[in-house]
Amino acid sequence: MRVVHGQPPSATGTHHGLAWARFNPPRPPDGAVLVLHGADSVKENQFDFARAASxxxxxxxCFDARGHGDTGGVLGDGVFDDVAAMADLARGALGPDGGPLALRGSSMGGYLALVCAGRAGIDADAVVAICPPSAEGLRRGLADPARFAFAADRTALDALVARHEVTDAVRALRVPLMLMHAAGDLQVPVEHSRELAALAPDASYVELPGGHHQSVQHDGELLGVSVRFLARALRRAGAA
Structure with a gap:
């Protein structure tokens, strides 16, 4: 499902076979944020956040993962390489010397933001993860043929996810982290984000009473909270 409202992107294109859209700020940027959507979503559903960040x-x-939106192919064990390629693209928009980069992901995108943030070639300076599933939870979804509609090499993707648990990634993170979750989420239990927050005492944790799996990422007030968090973190990273 595509939801498109408001000002269009500043630029669109493809990179590494992935369809992307970029929103530029009205002044010299303090950094870049790569936006990772969830399973069965598309980049357009993240445009509200991208506009606010700009x-x-x-x-x-924002970009469409393989098997989603305007990007062809199937999602498989190359997804980490795809995130790295798009991180390069986002940093490249800051100029020839690059600059600080954040990852912001929701649901499956939250999982990817956490496990990819510290990988060589990405090295994010800040992370926001919204309703991120555990590796086990994501694998359960992949194992259910009725759960997801996107094209995937489920065997290869399952093997990749099995080797990368978010708890390990969170323990290893040394950059500003914000975890966000709706207490009423029936797809990814809120307890998982509570457990992740306990593993990272310096992390910011935001919990929305009630709500559902999509509540946090499109709530105007919480969207602003995450944007301000990332803007502060990237300004500090750029000044270091």
Whole structure:
């Protein structure tokens, strides 16, 4: 499902076979944020966040993962390489010397943001993860043929996810982290984000009473909370 409202992207294109859209700020940017959508979603569903991030002085890049939206192919064990390629694209929009980069992901995108943030070639300076599933939870979804509609090499993707648990990634993170979750989420239990927050005492944790799996990422107030968090973190990273 595509939801498109408001100002269109500043630029669109393809990179590494992935369809992307970029929102540029009205002034020299303080950094860039790569936006990772969830399973069966598309980049357009993240445009509300990307616009808000651009107004806060950040370059925001959204893209369709393989098997989703305008990107062809199937999602498989190359997904980490795809995130790295798009991270390069986002940093490149800051100029020849690059600059600080954040990852912001929801649901499956939250999982990817956490496990990819510290990988060589990405090295994110800040992370926001919204309703991120555990590796076990994501694998259960992949094992259910009725759960997801996107094209995937489920065997290869399952093997990749099995080797990368978010708890390990969170323990290893040394950059500003914000975890966000709706207490009423029936797809990814809120307890998982509570457990992740306990593993990272310096992390910011935001929990929305009630709600559902999509509540946090499209709530205007919480969207602003995450944008301000990332803008502060990237300004500090750029000044270091």
């Amino acid at each position: 107004f806060a002085g950040l370059v925001a890049v």
